Amino acid sequence: MTDSLTLQYDPACLDVHLIGGGSEALALAQRIAGLMPGVTVHATSMMPALASLCRDREWQSRDADPVPAAGQLWLVASGDGECDRHLASVARQADVPVFVPSHPALCSVRLPPRVTVQDVAEPAGGHWQRGHVSLVGAGPGDPELLTLKALKQLQRADVVVHDRLVSQEILALANPEAKRFYVGKARSRHSVPQEGINQALVDWARAGNRVVRLKGGDPFIFGRGGEELEALVAANVDFDVVPGITAAAGCAAYAGIPLTHRDHAQSVRFVTGHLKNGSCDLDWPALTRGGQTLVFYMGLGALDLIRERLVQHGMDAATPLALIEQGTTANQRVHLGTLTQLPGSLADHQPRPPTLIVVGSVVELASRLEWFQPSASGSLGWVEGKHPTPLSQADSA
Numbered sequence: 001m002t003d004s005l006t007l008q009y010d011p012a013c014l015d016v017h018l019i020g021g022g023s024e025a026l027a028l029a030q031r032i033a034g035l036m037p038g039v040t041v042h043a044t045s046m047m048p049a050l051a052s053l054c055r056d057r058e059w060q061s062r063d064a065d066p067v068p069a070a071g072q073l074w075l076v077a078s079g080d081g082e083c084d085r086h087l088a089s090v091a092r093q094a095d096v097p098v099f100v101p102s103h104p105a106l107c108s109v110r111l112p113p114r115v116t117v118q119d120v121a122e123p124a125g126g127h128w129q130r131g132h133v134s135l136v137g138a139g140p141g142d143p144e145l146l147t148l149k150a151l152k153q154l155q156r157a158d159v160v161v162h163d164r165l166v167s168q169e170i171l172a173l174a175n176p177e178a179k180r181f182y183v184g185k186a187r188s189r190h191s192v193p194q195e196g197i198n199q200a201l202v203d204w205a206r207a208g209n210r211v212v213r214l215k216g217g218d219p220f221i222f223g224r225g226g227e228e229l230e231a232l233v234a235a236n237v238d239f240d241v242v243p244g245i246t247a248a249a250g251c252a253a254y255a256g257i258p259l260t261h262r263d264h265a266q267s268v269r270f271v272t273g274h275l276k277n278g279s280c281d282l283d284w285p286a287l288t289r290g291g292q293t294l295v296f297y298m299g300l301g302a303l304d305l306i307r308e309r310l311v312q313h314g315m316d317a318a319t320p321l322a323l324i325e326q327g328t329t330a331n332q333r334v335h336l337g338t339l340t341q342l343p344g345s346l347a348d349h350q351p352r353p354p355t356l357i358v359v360g361s362v363v364e365l366a367s368r369l370e371w372f373q374p375s376a377s378g379s380l381g382w383v384e385g386k387h388p389t390p391l392s393q394a395d396s397a
Contacts, residue, residue, distance in 0.1 A: 030172035068094030137244015165216030198231035251327025256369035273299020320363035
């Protein structure tokens with residue numbers, strides 16, 4: 001029989017079975033999301049939030065209970081105490097590791113812990129009052145890049161208002177009692193108009209809630225954070241700002257691209273590839289000056305125009321270019337080329353947003369400095385020596 005030990009595992013090899021379809025199973029699913037890529041959920045019916053998480057994570061689902069087999073891990077959260085005890089007994093008799101959150105004494109393993117706000121030292125007098133909005137940057141994707149202060153605010157929140165690019169792994173760290181509202185935006189598709197988001201933040205704060213406005217990356221870098229704070233100021237609502245690692249810094253680092261380097265670039269420019277009016281009318285002469293790195297956010301849909309304009313205004317056509325798709329996550333793919341020569345198999349892949357465009361001689365270093373290896377569950381590792389595979393020209397948000 002397996003002793004009660006913290007589970008040591010290779011996530012890519014685990015055959016994980018989550019049993020249950022209610023709120024207990026949802027809480028457990030949120031806890032393991034991102035830790036265990038391959039999961040089968042066993043439930044005759046699922047609550048909508050759990051079904052949505054399964055679709056997002058591409059987990060399998062089954063009606064019947066699992067059949068014990070070597071290499072499995074059972075996570076039992078049926079919501080029925082007697083049923084949980086029976087399933088735990090079946091697993092233990094078959095020497096299958098089992099975790100039952102409702103009955104700790106029946107667990108034969110413990111899951112790897114997540115950091116909680118209690119693990120972080122509380123500053124003296126640090127109390128976050130109600131009727132307040134915290135504008136929080138969630139970072140570029142990897143949940144471990146979330147700041148400790150962001151984690152504190154998430155775990156104290158009464159209401160979490162989040163964007164499309166905030167991962168399930170990060171949302172799973174929020175106070176489980178908090179109300180969650182999705183207000184994500186894709187190109188030309190806004191689930192909630194910006195004015196509606198602004199008013200919602202005001203209304204929730206005025207109702208006495210501790211509100212976290214959670215944005216991917218950093219809220220002040222192409223995140224409309226300034227616009228939302230202006231609305232809070234006008235409504236006399238208290239707020240604070242928790243910066244996040246912006247996508248340019250995080251994704252470039254995970255791709256092995258230093259944004260500045262004494263031999264390559266003495267400055268870096270963050271540029272939006274999609275302006276408020278839907279155009280891409282930028283200061284092209286300034287962007288083509290030497291000694292700098294360019295990082296285009298939301299520019300994949302305008303990639304051809306960006307390349308064309310840079311060359312027209314004097315940038316060397318052989319300047320290296322990188323496309324970083326879903327940077328810092330298990331789905332990261334890095335695609336290297338030049339302004340005039342994109343990767344040959346570009347059309348063979350359909351990208352998932354977001355994708356950054358990096359232009360400058362620092363991109364030459366990527367093939368030597370790459371270090372991050374996406375997991376086996378991601379879209380791809382590296383091919384052709386150290387050069388990653390290409391993606392297709394589809395819009396990014």
